[in-house]
Structures are given as structure tokens and as C-alpha cells.
Amino acid sequence: MKLQEKREVLRNYIKEMGSLAVAFSSGVDSTFLLKTAHEVLGDQVIAVTARSCSFPERELKEAIAFCEQEGIRHFIVDSEELDIEGFESNPKNRCYLCKHELFEKIALIAKEQGIKEIAEGSNLDDNGDYRPGLIAVAELNIKSPLRHAELTKEDIRELSKEMDLKTWDKQSFACLSSRFVYGETISREKLSMVDKAEQRLLDMGFYQVRVRIHGTIARIEVLPSQLERLVARREEFTEYFHELGFSYIAMDLDGYRMGSMNATLEETTVS
Numbered sequence: 001m002k003l004q005e006k007r008e009v010l011r012n013y014i015k016e017m018g019s020l021a022v023a024f025s026s027g028v029d030s031t032f033l034l035k036t037a038h039e040v041l042g043d044q045v046i047a048v049t050a051r052s053c054s055f056p057e058r059e060l061k062e063a064i065a066f067c068e069q070e071g072i073r074h075f076i077v078d079s080e081e082l083d084i085e086g087f088e089s090n091p092k093n094r095c096y097l098c099k100h101e102l103f104e105k106i107a108l109i110a111k112e113q114g115i116k117e118i119a120e121g122s123n124l125d126d127n128g129d130y131r132p133g134l135i136a137v138a139e140l141n142i143k144s145p146l147r148h149a150e151l152t153k154e155d156i157r158e159l160s161k162e163m164d165l166k167t168w169d170k171q172s173f174a175c176l177s178s179r180f181v182y183g184e185t186i187s188r189e190k191l192s193m194v195d196k197a198e199q200r201l202l203d204m205g206f207y208q209v210r211v212r213i214h215g216t217i218a219r220i221e222v223l224p225s226q227l228e229r230l231v232a233r234r235e236e237f238t239e240y241f242h243e244l245g246f247s248y249i250a251m252d253l254d255g256y257r258m259g260s261m262n263a264t265l266e267e268t269t270v271s
Helices: 003-017 028-044 057-070 094-112 124-128 133-139 153-162 188-203 224-232 238-244 260-264
Strands: 020-023 045-051 073-078 117-119 210-214 217-221 248-251
Touching: 003 028, 003 117, 003 153, 020 028, 020 094, 028 045, 028 057, 028 153, 045 057, 045 094, 057 073, 073 094, 094 117, 094 133, 188 210, 188 238, 224 248, 238 248
Parallel strands: 020 045, 020 117, 045 073, 217 248
Antiparallel strands: 210 217
């Protein structure tokens, strides 16, 4: 389908729902979905954002500001992943545990507000990665309008630019728990280390950043085009990283890529 045809498929799909609660993270995908849903359904749309130690404060503030600007009813729900049994041990189905708990909480809010459907912002590109959270989406009958309309990340950025959404060129983001090697214990202390380390690099102007944590080793991913710049400016962040608690600081020569921690999974698990 052509891009504008995909947009119409999306709008018609949303219109058929009648009312919708959008799981809103203030990222590229969920912002586009929420904006489109609000255009189609008006005050029959609500946004729900999860507040937890794996969700940076800057993202929460952006979510609040966007809903205030657009006049969208916004609900913030405490969804502390570390309180979920088994989550802190970082099993391979970590994302499933988190999403299942979150969508159950969103369902309660939707019911209280008289909202019929719940939607999340995964796009067509997410079908090619290891995404256990999508199992929870299917089990709980959560809608995925962007995947339904076959919209890719590139499509969403292009349409977001047409709509004058500031997120059109925003860096991709995933919860901070995704920075941990599967099987390594997730703690509030280490989540804070990762959050602060990434914020320092973002403040330095690096566009797409991940600080993966391996014990007390920080493995930095930036876009390949920015690798030389990272090395050249290393003195501006290495001491700070050590102060945060990292013993060693490494640069990933492959650069940033989505879901790099999934490389540690067995092929049979990913397939």
C-alpha cells in the first residue's frame, strides 16, 4: 500500500473502535498513534502512561506536556516492574511479564472511563524482532493499529513530520530494563546508572544512544557515524560514568542497533 492509503486504513480502523485507551510512552510510535486517534475520536480517546524506575523522568514529562498541549485526557499509572514476581531476575520473557501487568492496569482505567478498546504502538518493523511483549498483547486482545495498517517506523516518521509532530525525528527508545543481559539481576540502582549515563550522552548531542550494562561494564552504542565523535569526546563522560559505578567503559564498534541484547538468545528462542 501507498503511505496515504496506510493512513486511511489506520484512521478507519480507529474509527470502528468507537473509543480507545492508548498506552502512551511519548515515543515516536505512540505519539503518532495518540495524535491520530484523537483526531478521529476526539474526547473518546484517553492516554495512559506507566510510571516506573525503568521509564526516564524526561519521557514522563514529555508525555504529560503533549497531552496537556493537545487537550487529551491523560492517566498516569504506577507500574513498577520490579514488584512483579520474577522480573528482577531478567528472564527471557521479561517484556511479557511487564506488558501483561501494564495492560491489565490500563484495562481497569479503560473500564472506569467507559472506553471500549485498548491500543499499543508497535509497528510493522517490530514483527521481525524478538518481542515477547506482543504475546501479552495478543492474549489480552490489545489492538495494534500501526501494525494493522502495515506502517513501518520510516512511514510513521514521515507522517509525523507531515503532522508537525516534534517526535518525527526523535530517537527510538525502549525501557531501561532492555539494557540488561538476560539473566542479570535488574535493580533500581543499576537502572539509575544506565538512565544517568544515557542522559549524559544525550546532553552531549549524541542522537541515538544505548548504554548496555554487563555487570559493572558499560557498553556504549551510538550511531556508526558518531563513533569517532564518541572517542574524541570520551574525556567528557568517562569520569562521570566511573562516578556512577561503572568499572569499565567500552564502545560497541557495531554501533547502535535495535534489540542487540537479543543476540545472546538461542536461535530457537528468537524464531
